[in-house]
Amino acid sequence: MSLKPEATTDPFVWRIPPQGRMQVPAIIYADRRLLGQMDSKVFEQLANVAGLPGIQGAAYAMPDAHWGYGFPIGGVAAFAAEEGGVISAGGVGFDISCGVRTLHTGLNREQLAARKTELADRLARDIPAGVGSTGPLRLNQRSMDQMLSGGAAWAVEQGYGSTADLERIEEQGRVEGAVPQEVSAKAKQRQQDQMGTLGSGNHYLEIQEVEQIFDAAAAAGFGLQQGDILVSIHCGSRGLGHQIGTEFLAAMVAAAPRHGLQLPDRELACAPIDSALGRSYLGAMRAAINCALANRQILTQLCREAFAKVLRQAELRLLYDVSHNTCKFEQHLVNDRPKKLFVHRKGATRAYGPGHPELPPGLRDIGQPVLIGGSMGTSSYILVGTTAGATQAFSSSCHGAGRAMSRRQASKRWRGKELIATLQEQGILIRSPSLRGVAEEAPGAYKEVNQVIEAADRAGLSRKVARLKPLICIKG
Amino acid sequence: MPWEHFYHTADVGIRGIGSSLAEAFAEAAVALIAVITDPACVEAKTAIELTLTAEDPELLLYEWLNALIFEMAVRKLLLGSFQLTIEGNRLTARVAGEPVDPARHHPRVEVKGATLTALQVRRRKNGTWLAQCVVDV
Numbered sequence: 001m002s003l004k005p006e007a008t009t010d011p012f013v014w015r016i017p018p019q020g021r022m023q024v025p026a027i028i029y030a031d032r033r034l035l036g037q038m039d040s041k042v043f044e045q046l047a048n049v050a051g052l053p054g055i056q057g058a059a060y061a062m063p064d065a066h067w068g069y070g071f072p073i074g075g076v077a078a079f080a081a082e083e084g085g086v087i088s089a090g091g092v093g094f095d096i097s098c099g100v101r102t103l104h105t106g107l108n109r110e111q112l113a114a115r116k117t118e119l120a121d122r123l124a125r126d127i128p129a130g131v132g133s134t135g136p137l138r139l140n141q142r143s144m145d146q147m148l149s150g151g152a153a154w155a156v157e158q159g160y161g162s163t164a165d166l167e168r169i170e171e172q173g174r175v176e177g178a179v180p181q182e183v184s185a186k187a188k189q190r191q192q193d194q195m196g197t198l199g200s201g202n203h204y205l206e207i208q209e210v211e212q213i214f215d216a217a218a219a220a221g222f223g224l225q226q227g228d229i230l231v232s233i234h235c236g237s238r239g240l241g242h243q244i245g246t247e248f249l250a251a252m253v254a255a256a257p258r259h260g261l262q263l264p265d266r267e268l269a270c271a272p273i274d275s276a277l278g279r280s281y282l283g284a285m286r287a288a289i290n291c292a293l294a295n296r297q298i299l300t301q302l303c304r305e306a307f308a309k310v311l312r313q314a315e316l317r318l319l320y321d322v323s324h325n326t327c328k329f330e331q332h333l334v335n336d337r338p339k340k341l342f343v344h345r346k347g348a349t350r351a352y353g354p355g356h357p358e359l360p361p362g363l364r365d366i367g368q369p370v371l372i373g374g375s376m377g378t379s380s381y382i383l384v385g386t387t388a389g390a391t392q393a394f395s396s397s398c399h400g401a402g403r404a405m406s407r408r409q410a411s412k413r414w415r416g417k418e419l420i421a422t423l424q425e426q427g428i429l430i431r432s433p434s435l436r437g438v439a440e441e442a443p444g445a446y447k448e449v450n451q452v453i454e455a456a457d458r459a460g461l462s463r464k465v466a467r468l469k470p471l472i473c474i475k476g
Numbered sequence: 477m478p479w480e481h482f483y484h485t486a487d488v489g490i491r492g493i494g495s496s497l498a499e500a501f502a503e504a505a506v507a508l509i510a511v512i513t514d515p516a517c518v519e520a521k522t523a524i525e526l527t528l529t530a531e532d533p534e535l536l537l538y539e540w541l542n543a544l545i546f547e548m549a550v551r552k553l554l555l556g557s558f559q560l561t562i563e564g565n566r567l568t569a570r571v572a573g574e575p576v577d578p579a580r581h582h583p584r585v586e587v588k589g590a591t592l593t594a595l596q597v598r599r600r601k602n603g604t605w606l607a608q609c610v611v612d613v
Contacts, residue, residue: 067486094591253535408483
């Protein structure tokens with residue numbers, strides 16, 4: 001079996017034809033160099049995904065794809081329940097609904113410049129980040145269940161933000177079908193005091209400047225101008241999502257023989273969508289999505305309060321909030337026929353094109369903002385979903401640069417203190433509780449984000465709108 | 477070296493090696509802590525008793541590491557001492573650590589969970605035991 005991707009007529013699209021147990025082809029979006037940088041494990045994992053029951057279309061890899069567990073990170077696959085389709089905990093990942101939201105501040109670079117250090121210090125003080133940090137509220141059993149059902153809408157009811165925010169969040173801030181009773185006591189225990197915390201690793205809150213506009217019309221529609229100051233928050237469902245991932249991965253491995261599933265490897269643990277375990281995971285996973293949306297909403301309010309203490313004229317308005325690790329029930333065309341599918345996106349962003357009925361009125365004519373996170377020193381991007389993207393990878397795009405180097409390699413190559421000094425010379429202020437953590441997350445440990453974005457744009461998955469330069473980064 | 481980390485692009489592989497299965501599991505736990513902080517700087521002040529069972533030794537390692545991740549998360553602890561016995565599919569342990577002190581421990585990253593990736597528990601040709609997997613950070 002040769003899992004070497006074959007070139008197609010499009011230089012940004014590669015294909016592995018069905019072979020062995022593959023029911024559909026694997027499609028990889030990348031230029032030749034990005035493809036060359038991909039671990040062969042990506043192709044192996046993609047081929048395994050393509051062999052799962054009920055898969056539709058193809059198993060897809062985004063340009064930032066790399067080796068994950070079960071599914072590659074940057075993997076997209078959709079399944080039909082009525083065709084024996086499965087749902088996979090490994091296809092969503094541990095950090096369920098980890099994602100990014102970006103806010104306008106109404107400030108320009110000059111207004112920020114005078115108070116930049118003060119703002120960095122204030123944010124570092126007021127945004128709980130790092131290992132063992134706790135948030136501003138502690139949930140009891142009742143409020144935990146309300147949060148898991150209500151998502152960001154619940155957070156707004158608690159005084160964190162305004163109802164105007166909800167319109168700019170996928171599913172208006174609250175995914176339907178969450179079942180808090182399917183979330184274990186241990187998962188809830190892990191989350192009790194973690195609401196409104198950033199976490200650690202690659203999670204951050206970043207102040208950014210719009211450095212370049214590529215699509216004037218879309219940028220105007222998103223309210224973006226060169227020199228604008230934005231805030232981006234990257235984090236997820238914290239301990240609750242991690243525990244749900246841990247528990248259901250093990251449960252799906254144990255139940256696979258009972259469901260007649262022969263897994264090519266255990267990490268591809270899954271269950272039929274129409275099974276007690278499949279439904280149970282869906283209920284718990286959706287609760288975790290709501291948890292992530294509520295968490296980012298609370299962090300938004302903490303950020304607004306920090307700004308109010310330093311730059312009172314700032315008005316933080318939500319541009320959009322997207323998730324990267326989800327399984328969502330969506331309608332897509334398969335062989336020109338509309339079908340309701342369970343779309344897994346693991347390290348990938350939904351990217352609806354203009355006119356999609358699920359987009360809020362202010363964005364419907366333009367398309368969905370696709371928010372691509374950077375890595376402290378490198379650019380972030382805002383893209384927009386396209387009509388053409390709907391026929392590719394179920395309206396999905398990439399989610400970031402993707403790591404190119406292990407944490408150990410990174411911590412051997414860079415020292416946190418020196419890295420912070422170097423970035424400061426470039427005008428980027430880093431605040432983090434961990435110098436070693438900063439070294440492990442060094443910008444150089446990631447792939448070239450510009451190249452990933454170019455590939456996503458040229459492949460037609462989404463279109464470039466703006467590039468953002470980091471100015472302040474609060475790292476977990 | 478009784479424990480080590482191995483290569484993974486996005487996450488970290490942890491490996492424990494010991495003269496017995498239990499020793500390999502204890503060393504894997506030290507490797508897990510070493511992802512977060514320097515294990516040598518964690519003092520054993522608070523003790524926790526654990527009892528776990530699983531279908532096979534590999535899933536027992538998965539359960540063991542995830543139990544440690546869970547205890548650290550909910551108690552805001554770092555663990556540094558691992559005493560355990562394994563009989564059949566049953567693991568009993570007494571583990572100990574202390575509250576996270578960012579100024580002293582400089583914790584660098586949280587571990588979200590143990591994964592089934594590169595999950596292996598086996599006896600090597602030289603008679604030692606190996607216990608490993610990739611953890612998601």
